[in-house]
Amino acid sequence: MSTTYVGALELASGAVLVSAIMTLWRRQVRSIVAMLSLQGIALSAVAIILAVHEHDRALLITGLLVFAVKGIVVPGLLRRVSQLDPNSRESAPLVNVPASLVFAAVLIVLSYVVSSRVTSFAPTEATHLTPIGIATVLVGYFMLVTRRRAVSKIVGLILVDNGIALVTFLLTSGVPLIVELGSSLDVLLVVVVLQFLVVSMGRHLRTDELAEMKALHD
């Protein structure tokens, strides 16, 4: 087992989690989107490192696909949403930034506890890193719950998705290619749909503060 391989894998996986936490820290929508782009690139690096190590051509294709979709296209779509209102900031999250960062630390510990039983069943260098993916998923859910702007919710959704993709790469070196293609397409379309919705809602309700949506209730 070459140490360069392990080191590179740890670095790239770590970058995925660090960029997730950075999205909690930054408030300017533009820089959050930049973090997301960084995360997509780190994620594709994980896939490509694994592909080179295992001589797996399908995984290499997956890695390039992830680079294109999650590193470039999805952040590009979000950038267009944020341009609707160039100075947009997450004004009043339900949990403030320092508390969010503390909470993220708790989530990371939690993810090590959760994944220990799964990873101990097939211990390799890659599966040992699985908790990083789980932690990214949990940070994504945290963002979805505590941030009120529509754009931040989309970012949370993408974090969840990237975290799951990281778990997939580390645990199983990716799912069968057809499933990977299908799920990437789905993610892309969901972001497109959400972008359309935010734009039409902005035109219609003149706001994307979701706290103001209260037309439906029992």
Place this chain on the structure above:
Amino acid sequence: MLIILALLIPLLTTVLAASFRWRPWIGWTTAGSSAAVLGVGIALCVRTTTHVPLTALDGALRADSLSSFMVVVIGTVSLLATLFTPRTLRQEIESGVTTPRYARHYVVLMEVFITCMLLAVLTANLGVLWVSIEATTIATTFLVSHRRTDGAFEASWKYVILCSIGIALAFLGTVLVYFAELHVGGTHHSASLDWTSVMAIAHHLNPDVMRLAFALLVLGYGTKVGLVPMHSWLPDAHSQAPAPVSALMSGVLLTVAFYALLRFKAIADAALGPAFPRALFIVVGIASLLLASAMLIAQRDLKRMLAYSSIEHMGLLALGAAAGTPLAIAAVLLHILGHGITKSVLFLSSGEIYHVEGTTEIARISGLLARRPVLGGIFGFGLMALVGFPPFSLFVSELSMARAEVDVGLWWVVAISLACLGVIFGAFASHARQMLMGAAPSTSAGPVATARSVAVPLVTALVVCALIGVVAWPLQSLLHSAAHVVVP
């Protein structure tokens, strides 16, 4: 060949609808296409009940009796829904709610939606199953926001966000199943998420991994099924969408997601034994029943009332699946068909009620039976079918599920669900009394006839629902064979 045909028909209809401007004949073509899908579904059932499963495209597509049964359910409900497409769109264009451009989007998305559901039940691959169920979310988002009101946008936003994060959990669960499949017996061998090969080694899947995987799958697909705790999108989406879309979503989309759970339940039963899947299904099932009965008592809106009733029936399905005997699964499948037909009749007639009354608020609808005898009658009989009156098939399926639950010692589950059904019956009875028999507004004239194009399909559907409750003949062997796919 039949499998490919089942997918090709709606696919070609999609292309057709996309390439022409909206005209009523396109609407009728979609109805014809749904009828053809139903025909293919019946042919598939005939082939797969007695023979081995059919496959197509190198085994990528596969139809066993369970898939074939689901094709019939999809065909039936989509036939009902698409028969109302020309009428709904004409009314909406006349009243300025929509334009011909959006009418075209509507038809295209409807067909994409139906195609995705068919792919979900006909694929052999558990990963592709996930991909197609997620794709239904994408196709239906703009159908929910079709009316472009504040409420419609809010509903579709909640719908797509909640369903996407929920279904992401199901993907994680699928990945864990794949991980377990890769490491069967500690050796690294080829895995594919193919249903047949996963089932063949299901006994050897690692129980720790499978326990986590199945819990994630129940939560994830449970979101799409509308099971508590991930149900909150459902009443909003179902009440804001146009009536045919609500009919399709409630009648068949929920149960297509439930079909995914049934498949994974078979795998989990083999890997973990029945206790763990049963416990999970009981928890979500009872929670759904309790929530639905609480929300139905004080419900003020007609379409939300029907939506909560869907949560109730999905809870009943979960409890039936918890029992897990062949009888229980056969009853679950019969309930899927009966609920699909009944709920679409009710949603479609509620769309008609909205059209003539201009509201779906229960308190503002009254004396329907005196003023519009046919429409009111259809609605009344639909409600009777829904709460489980004989001769409708829901009576038979609810009774059989309860029997199966008692057989495996879950009598306390039956007791709780009967109490909930009692409360729900009371709630429905009081709402129905208000709407059907309450004093008619003094301004209204004598009885008004209901258009034949509305009455004929709905009455036929109710008659079919009653017939399958009375005559088990064509379904019995099919249900038996389909149940044995889940309980080998």
